Amino acid sequence: MKRVLLATGHELLDQHIRKFEGYTVEHAIYNRSELLEAVQFFQPEMLVVSDYLTGSETLIELIIEAKRMYPETEIVYITTKVNPNDTDRTNQLASLVMVGVYPVLVDKALTPARVKQMMDNPPKREEVDWLLQYYRKSAKKKDDLFELKLEEQDVQDLEEEGYPNVFLISSIKPGSGKSFVSVNVAMTIAKFGKKKEDGKPPRVALIEADLQNLSLGTLLGFKDDDERNLKTAMDAIATIITKDNELIDDRRKVDEVDEFVASCFKPQYLVKNLEALVGSQLAMEELENIRPIHYSYLIDLAADLYDVVIIDSNSNLAHTTTLPVLQLSNRAYYIINLDFNNIRNNVRYKNTLKGLGVLDKVRYILNEDYNVDYMRMYNLEEPEELQFTAEAVEESGFDIRGRIPIIPKAVFLNRLFESMPICLDNEPYTVLPRLEIAKIANEMWPIDNLEFLQNEWDNQLKRLYGKKKGIFRRG
Ligand SMILES: Nc1ncnc2c1ncn2[C@@H]1O[C@H](COP(=O)(O)OP(=O)(O)OP(=O)(O)O)[C@@H](O)[C@H]1O
Numbered sequence: 001m002k003r004v005l006l007a008t009g010h011e012l013l014d015q016h017i018r019k020f021e022g023y024t025v026e027h028a029i030y031n032r033s034e035l036l037e038a039v040q041f042f043q044p045e046m047l048v049v050s051d052y053l054t055g056s057e058t059l060i061e062l063i064i065e066a067k068r069m070y071p072e073t074e075i076v077y078i079t080t081k082v083n084p085n086d087t088d089r090t091n092q093l094a095s096l097v098m099v100g101v102y103p104v105l106v107d108k109a110l111t112p113a114r115v116k117q118m119m120d121n122p123p124k125r126e127e128v129d130w131l132l133q134y135y136r137k138s139a140k141k142k143d144d145l146f147e148l149k150l151e152e153q154d155v156q157d158l159e160e161e162g163y164p165n166v167f168l169i170s171s172i173k174p175g176s177g178k179s180f181v182s183v184n185v186a187m188t189i190a191k192f193g194k195k196k197e198d199g200k201p202p203r204v205a206l207i208e209a210d211l212q213n214l215s216l217g218t219l220l221g222f223k224d225d226d227e228r229n230l231k232t233a234m235d236a237i238a239t240i241i242t243k244d245n246e247l248i249d250d251r252r253k254v255d256e257v258d259e260f261v262a263s264c265f266k267p268q269y270l271v272k273n274l275e276a277l278v279g280s281q282l283a284m285e286e287l288e289n290i291r292p293i294h295y296s297y298l299i300d301l302a303a304d305l306y307d308v309v310i311i312d313s314n315s316n317l318a319h320t321t322t323l324p325v326l327q328l329s330n331r332a333y334y335i336i337n338l339d340f341n342n343i344r345n346n347v348r349y350k351n352t353l354k355g356l357g358v359l360d361k362v363r364y365i366l367n368e369d370y371n372v373d374y375m376r377m378y379n380l381e382e383p384e385e386l387q388f389t390a391e392a393v394e395e396s397g398f399d400i401r402g403r404i405p406i407i408p409k410a411v412f413l414n415r416l417f418e419s420m421p422i423c424l425d426n427e428p429y430t431v432l433p434r435l436e437i438a439k440i441a442n443e444m445w446p447i448d449n450l451e452f453l454q455n456e457w458d459n460q461l462k463r464l465y466g467k468k469k470g471i472f473r474r475g
């Protein structure tokens with residue numbers, strides 16, 4: 001007996017389903033607003049949902065969220081056949097496919113027998129894979145635009161490898177430390193990055209693309225600015241790109257917009273060659289109209305203006321910025337932690353990244369690592385030994401490029417409060433986090449103080465263990 005939650009929005013149909021053999025209907029809901037709560041409460045083995053379900057929420061987003069909460073729940077989503085020219089709709093359905101929900105596309109009237117058939121044989125990925133192709137194609141429309149801007153550069157290479165100087169910091173779970181890591185990596189490059197041939201430090205841009213959780217402004221100590229921020233920059237870009245994704249034929253206007261967008265990047269007060277474009281206090285609705293192409297344009301411009309561009313973005317595939325950001329970055333660093341569930345979800349997410357053709361540029365950062373030496377050194381020890389460790393994560397196939405330890409809460413909160421990124425610190429107890437951040441930064445731009453930090457940490461270890469180990473060796 002399969003335990004089912006019904007969200008068809010169709011009472012009569014539900015009555016039929018309740019009689020189906022092999023299924024127990026736990027509950028039926030009739031409004032979108034109830035969906036997530038019901039999934040959470042019943043944790044059904046199967047969820048049957050259709051467009052009939054009323055409510056003001058976006059159904060696709062709810063379904064993605066439901067799948068994210070309970071990956072084991074099989075979701076049968078019944079929707080109408082889509083016209084491939086309807087790019088918005090194909091993109092939405094493609095984002096479902098990427099998270100493992102394979103929609104049932106129907107064009108005929110829905111009979112109970114047909115629904116039974118769908119529940120017995122939910123569609124397989126192969127049957128809906130074609131949606132992904134449309135998704136990729138629609139993202140490719142930006143080619144036209146790049147050709148205008150890039151002239152000779154090979155657009156194909158760009159598609160595959162991204163801009164050599166653009167890096168994404170992301171995570172599939174909110175609150176994993178994206179903003180903390182991206183601010184510190186960007187600032188490490190700006191402050192300790194190797195000088196350029198002209199003797200100047202690298203110019204670093206930090207872009208806040210996680211439009212669901214705006215926080216870079218606070219971390220960097222920026223004041224809100226209603227006139228020049230992420231939204232006004234995106235609005236300006238929208239005025240020079242047509243509905244058909246073409247750049248308007250008005251060079252002067254384009255130059256004006258480029259200049260305006262550039263002025264929305266603001267220098268950080270302590271490290272002026274770090275400039276950030278942040279979302280300062282925007283309401284989410286204000287950012288809803290951003291189209292992927294607008295975002296591509298922004299990244300293209302930033303890649304041109306700065307030596308290194310770092311983007312702080314969430315991984316929500318329903319979000320318009322996610323795909324262009326992934327495609328245009330040279331590398332995408334996903335933040336993971338030692339939560340076993342988080343690792344399992346990241347293992348699954350690898351398939352999605354593979355489907356998007358970007359898995360080979362993905363690397364991992366382990367945040368809030370449980371570094372026994374560090375904890376012992378600063379008396380942060382815990383009563384139990386950790387069982388699922390960083391080594392185990394690496395063994396399960398994650399290419400980890402930095403292991404940032406759990407930073408004592410007061411230290412973390414104080415730096416936040418002072419808007420003083422930890423990488424500018426001089427305290428001995430932040431040497432290890434600074435070193436690990438520098439290792440990541442060093443993959444993007446050579447970092448001058450990496451060796452110094454490594455020596456400092458080695459000395460701390462020697463002080464902690466040196467003598468003891470010496471005795472053992474002699475003995
Ligand atoms: N290395 C660390 N040591 C201790 N605490 C940490 C560490 N990294 C992150 N945190 C904690 O996690 C919180 C979230 O960090 P942060 O805001 O950078 O994550 P985020 O992924 O950007 O979140 P969001 O998804 O909300 O944008 C911090 O406020 C802090 O409390």
Ligand SMILES: [Mg+2]
Pocket residue numbers: 178179180210213214215
């Ligand atoms: Mg954040």
